[in-house]
Amino acid sequence: MLAEPLQPTQYAAALGTIALTYYLVPYFLDPYNYRRRFSGPWLAGLTGWWMSYNALGGNHSEIVRKQHEKYGAFVRLGPNHISIADPDALQAVYGHGSGVLKTDFYKGSGQVPNVFTSMEKSDHQMRRKRIANIFSQQNILAFEPRVREHIIHLLKRGSRETLDGKQGADFIDKLLQVKNEDGSSISIEELYSETFLFLLAGSDTSSNTLSSLCYHLAINPQMQRELQTELDQHIPLDSSDDSEEQTGLGIVPEYEQIKDLPYLNACIKEALRIHSTVGTGLPRVVPPGKTLKVAGHTFKAGSVISVPSYTTNRSSVWGPDASEFRPERWLEENAGSLNKYFVPFSVGPRSCIGRNLANMDLLLIAATLFRRYSVKALPTTKLEIHEYFVREAAHCEVAIKLREVV
Template sequence: MESALPYLVASGCIAVAFLVLRADPLRDFPGPFLARWSPLWMIYHSQNGDMHRTMIDLHERYGPVVRTGPKELSISDSGAVKLIYGAGSKFRKSDWYSVWQGQRKFDLFAERDESIHRAQRRLMSNIYSMDTLKKLEPYVDEVLKVLFSRLSALGSEPVNMGLWAQLFAFDVVGEVTFSRRFGFLDVGKDDGSFGQIDIALKSAAWIGQVPWLFGLHDSLSPLIGNWLGIGARHGSLRKIAADEIEKRKERGSDHHDILQMLMDVHREKPQEMNDMAVLSMATSNIFAGSDTTAISIGAVLYNLCKYPDCKAKLMAEIDPIVQMSRVDHVVSLAATEKMPYLQACIHEALRLHPAVGMSLPRVVPPGGMETSGKYIPAGTVVGTNPWVLHRNKNIFGNDADVFRPERWLGEDRGALERFFFAFGAGSRVCIGRNLGWIEISKLVPSLLLRFDIQLADGQTPLKENCWWFVKQKGLHMTLRPKET
């Protein structure tokens, strides 16, 4: 009898596993074995910083729907993507975003209640519109002049353009939000803010897979203190924003910056936009306004260097337009709008290297959904990874892995733009995208006019770390000043 006991236990375990498997509504969806039973698979790759590339490989292996967790699927099917993220979608953001929001009541990125989000976005839409942000262009110009002056002083040694792009983007955030650059360009380094942001990103990426743990930690933090890096978004970075707000109020400003616009809304609608909401928006500008823009600038410059024919074609477009507009310092936004190939290069670079490298998770609403001939029940978390979607050959063609800006100049551009997820999609598209686009559109041609840029090492593949944002590592370039 004793010798039969192990077999009975094993048989019982197999029977239980079989019953659990039969009751699993997602059992027919393929994916990594561990992901079927535990969030540990997602936690591992979120911490490891390789989620973007891993998901591309999984979709190539398993197809348009991949199981990534006990109750989570990754989807690249174009029809399902439109259903999940399209206009009027009933798919709300998942609890993964609760980690980003914390106790904040005003958070356009993380807010999961659609009615609250709509009300908050209405308050902000005019401030972050392209027409409004164009009025801040002279202040972006001033930061660009500082950047070019510093780059010119560095000589012929390779420079880390990923770092300088982030220093530039961070100083732009300071100038347009608080009427004061942070001064990072002047000294060629930050004050520790970049590290705080990186810690918060890496922490939120993995703990978002187990949001209950964040809730437990949050409730115990008065006793145990902060042990999670995401606390920087709710703590130290928020304090930086609060300090900048107070300094801005004390010194005043000679131009209508974003903070002034936020305070105007607060004054007009104090019940809807209180002091904490102003602080939250200012913090969001600091937290997200530099990384995404710097990553995008790096992506454009890297691909132009990797594809010199495209760089030459872009210069052929830039030169005559600049000569006609007699630009002395930086290329105007109006001039960049007459450069279709420049805009195509930006679209293509952000297609191949979108800033976000993880799924944008949503919850299937009551009634469920169907995709690829299979039913997905309500409550399942589904999402699309921009890196996967942007390489979908059914959408972007068989050369989807290749940098080819011309694809954005064809008649099917509108169809491609519907699946351009570099800034998110639908009603939840990034509200700061217009400011980022202004910075990229102006910096790239202005830089190319002043410098002949080359990769310091064109043979070594660029390293990437994906902790929500996919940051380039070692984007070193040589910049030789051109004769003027």
């Protein structure tokens, strides 16, 4: 006797049963002991699609912040993913000795691994070691003429002049000189992958931080005047800075002139803090055979944890005005105690290898821009954010005017 073919409703019921089993059984078995300990959106306890769906809205960091506001310092963002909005957890999760690994999240690029996407500890150490010298505090000064050249190009809109006739170094030149431990050159695929990383990390993150700085100084003119007063005292004009020519050669400072200016540094640090270019927590996984203890909670092997910088940068450790742009917080007596919570380039063995260069870029560009120009808020001025991985300053209208200074 032949069995009757299944009807469409029976197929649907079977698929529904499989789906429910797939999601509900792990939830109730609770292998990571999350359900009792941590709260969060109910759907996030069943599937990682909750987080993926919310990321499509373009403001994921703010959604995560609101979940922490609702549920507390520990929030379940996925079946085995816990977000920890505790500034003191930064070192425990990302610092040296934590022992955690990068998750499959970093496989998404599909490229040859680079110093950011490499997942295995030994592979990352090898890649970081062979290019670390390029980004040392001493060696980034070799890039200064190139950085200043591009600033002048921006000001002149077409010129390719280089200060003092110095060509300056570029990344491709430096990467072509990189050698493996056996003396061989890196492969062309690795060169492409590292170059792509430098372009993303070195342009998007810096430009978005500077856009945030322009916005906040436009809506806070007194802070802008404070910065310009400091810059006027340390960046002199000369005859080449004729406003008719607008070459800008006289007010593109050297890094040595401006690297220690207090209010300039305070403005840059505050822009990095308040904008949080990568605001979602970078996920880490506890490796097999290991556990990790964070703020009194023990996480088993396979647990995914993250610390969302956008949220921690608005926590109470920054004071009652944590959500406000206020550079003066970096000049107050307790400013030193804030540095351990200030990790715009992450912390530990996976911290941003290009942070010294990024800081030089930000200081030089901001100093040149606000020495030469004033920015003013308009009735339409609003900083619009679109976020996927990087929090992009997608749109902001301000008026920019050449300053009349002597």
